[in-house]
Amino acid sequence: MRSARIACATLIVLAIGANAQATLRTVTVDETTLRFKPDTLVIHVGDIVQWVNPAGNVMGHTSTSGTGSADPNTGKHWDLGPFGPGTSVQHRFTGPGTYPYYCIPHELSGMKGKIVVLNAVDATGTGAKAALVALLLLVGGYAIWKRRSVPATSRS
Ligand SMILES: [Cu+2]
Known part of the structure; x- marks a missing residue:
C-alpha cells in the first residue's frame, strides 16, 4: 500500500511536470476573410x-x-x-486569463481574436487527467487490499 502511494505521488508529480512544458501554438492570418484562425485559442500558462x-x-x-x-x-x-x-x-503567455487582441490595420474589418490562458493544471489538462488516473490507481489498490483481507470462509 505504501509503495502504491509513492508510485501514485510520483505519477502526479510527473504529470504536473510534463504539463508545465511550453507548447508552441499557431494562429494563422487568413487574408481572404481578414480573420485570425482560430479566432479563439485556448492554451496553458507558459x-x-x-x-x-x-x-x-x-x-x-x-x-x-x-x-x-x-x-486604454x-x-x-x-x-x-x-x-x-x-x-x-x-508571444509567451505567463499568466492565466482571457486576452483579446486585434490587428491594427484591419481593426475596422473585425480582424480580432482571443487567447484564453488556463493554469497549468485544470479540469481539461493532461496533467489533471494523469492525476485522476493516479488517484483511480490508488483507489483500485485500496479495493484490492480490502478484498484480500476478507477471510476465505466468508466467501459464498
Ligand atoms: Cu490584419
Whole structure:
C-alpha cells in the first residue's frame, strides 16, 4: 500500500511536470476573410503563441493586445508587427486569463481574436487527467487490499 502511494505521488508529480512544458501554438492570418484562425485559442500558462502570416499573402498585420484602438490598455501585454507575408511573430503567455487582441490595420474589418490562458493544471489538462488516473490507481489498490483481507470462509 505504501509503495502504491509513492508510485501514485510520483505519477502526479510527473504529470504536473510534463504539463508545465511550453507548447508552441499557431494562429494563422487568413487574408481572404481578414480573420485570425482560430479566432479563439485556448492554451496553458507558459505556452507560446505564434502568429503566422503565410507566404502568398500580400499585406502586413499586427497582433496587438486589447479589444481595439479605443482600449486604454491597448498593446499593454504585447504589440507585435506589422509582420509581412512569409513571416511570423511570437508571444509567451505567463499568466492565466482571457486576452483579446486585434490587428491594427484591419481593426475596422473585425480582424480580432482571443487567447484564453488556463493554469497549468485544470479540469481539461493532461496533467489533471494523469492525476485522476493516479488517484483511480490508488483507489483500485485500496479495493484490492480490502478484498484480500476478507477471510476465505466468508466467501459464498
Ligand atoms: Cu490584419
